[in-house]
């Protein structure tokens with residue numbers, strides 16, 4: 427919250443009307459007339475995540491607002507800025523952008539809890555935001571949304587490109603598997619009779635890794651990055667385990683197919699008796715989305731002006747608030763290269779000259795979209 431208050435004061439410092447809304451989004455509204463462009467990203471991060479994922483686009487937006495306001499030619503352009511809350515799923519992935527578009531349902535909020543057992547409702551209260559209004563974006567105010575971000579993958583670096591213009595953003599689904607067996611003594615419980623929750627977890631995970639490739643498309647990915655085995659002790663047959671599966675693709679068909687495979691594996695394993703497996707779909711899936719072509723053209727033209735021939739169009743395998751906002755406003759994204767393609771790790775970094783270039787390209791694209799109209 428201290429960082430959010432700091433950001434709010436920075437927004438005010440460049441002449442914007444700033445507020446923190448009821449879920450923690452920080453918004454800065456331009457006082458200039460006309461349909462505004464919203465620019466920004468998120469400022470939360472992953473546990474042990476890097477310094478640029480999200481924050482880069484937040485600070486770019488502030489700098490774009492500042493730069494355009496300080497140049498007579500662009501000072502009258504209406505640029506609003508935003509720092510979204512909780513893109514990374516402490517409670518609900520893309521919480522802030524979902525709230526701004528009206529896509530945050532009571533179902534998603536109810537029972538939303540972080541990994542330490544703190545509920546979202548309590549966190550909002552503790553942050554002093556329980557009474558704050560939940561802002562909604564309106565198409566009457568906005569011409570569109572632009573988000574800048576690090577690529578978080580190796581494509582730009584591998585191809586020697588300096589700027590990426592995003593064509594579309596992956597969709598994401600998740601399933602939580604809960605395994606209920608019988609906790610028991612690891613020495614006296616025979617292999618035939620034990621109901622070992624962890625063995626069932628390992629079997630299911632292995633079957634997912636061997637059966638998913640049969641239905642995966644070229645860029646389909648899946649991850650089992652969080653699991654729990656209880657009581658997690660060497661001499662105890664675990665009676666309980668749970669596992670999160672996440673899978674992503676740019677279209678729905680492979681995701682539907684993978685969901686079916688996971689369901690069949692659970693049915694087959696449950697039919698054997700022993701450990702009981704429950705599968706619950708993640709409460710906040712993200713649909714695959716395409717970025718707006720009219721807005722993209724302004725990013726492409728600005729990239730071509732700054733680094734002719736050294737930019738490319740590419741899809742995003744990471745999800746972003748722009749995917750959520752695109753349901754309400756024409757949306758586009760710009761990427762800068764990530765060194766070694768590393769992200770969601772402390773080692774995440776980008777070259778200083780790429781960081782500077784990305785902001786210049788963004789500022790030019792925002793100015794041209796507002797001057798010439800978003801629909802090129």
Ligand code: GLV
Pocket residue numbers: 513514743744745746
């Ligand atoms: C967003 O941070 C993602 O996991 O793609």
Ligand code: MN
Pocket residue numbers: 472479514770
């Ligand atoms: Mn991230």
Ligand code: MN
Pocket residue numbers: 468479480513575746
């Ligand atoms: Mn991000």
